[in-house]
Amino acid sequence: MSNKTHDSDVTFIKALAELLNENDLTELQVKREYGDHDALSVRVSRKQEVINHVTAPAPGPAALPSPTAPASGPVATGGASGDASATDDPASHPGAVTSPMVGTIYMQAEPGAPSFVSVGDKVAEGDTLLIVEAMKTMNHIPAPRGGTVKRILVEDGAAVEYGAPLMIIE
Known part of the structure; x- marks a missing residue:
């Protein structure tokens, strides 16, 4: 990869970071194809993410409209605990x-x-x-x-x- 392409990639990544901040986004991911075996994959993230959904506690309310509001009670009592965890x-x-x-x-x-x-x-x-x-x-x-x-x-x-x-x- 030439230095000119490298400089262009750095400029591209800086532009993505500005786009992220200007539009109040949390993450952008882009893949740029240059040829058959030459590509640039970039992921720019502004906030810390919880990657492991299995062991991490549920995050706060997401910016996602949903048909039902998030439950305020953290624990389901008795009965069908499998159904309660699916709705929580x-x-x-x-x-x-x-x-x-x-x-x-x-x-x-x-x-x-x-x-x-x-x-x-x-x-x-x-x-x-x-x-x-x-x-x-x-x-x-x-x-x-x-x-x-x-x-x-x-x-x-x-x-x-x-x-x-x-x-x-x-």
């Missing part, structure tokens, strides 16, 4: 599909078109669940596994952050 933190559900990037959710291919999926629909691995628009690019989010859509945790047009739960597939 959807991100910890084993069937959770999370956002791979920061962006805007679109539930259908174009305005007026039917949604890609609805609650109760059966999906196969690889089926498009929704679109996340990031930096004017429409990213189709595929189903990571086959199953039934049990819950949709986002609304059309809502902003999502990296790692935010989008839906539950069982």
Whole structure:
């Protein structure tokens, strides 16, 4: 890689950092292709993230509109504890599909078109669940596994952050 390309990459990364701050984003991730075997992958993050969802305590309220407000009581008492944990933190559900990037959710291919999926629909691995628009690019989010859509945790047009739960597939 030439020094000129290196200087251009440094300028590009600085521009991403400015974009992150100007738009009050927490993270940007970009891959720049130069040729067949030459690429630059950049991830710029402004806030500390909780990477391990299994052992870390549930984070504070996320900037994610959801159909139900977060529960204020941290402990469920008695009965169906499996159901209570699924409603308390959807991100910890084993069937959770999370956002791979920061962006805007679109539930259908174009305005007026039917949604890609609805609650109760059966999906196969690889089926498009929704679109996340990031930096004017429409990213189709595929189903990571086959199953039934049990819950949709986002609304059309809502902003999502990296790692935010989008839906539950069982």
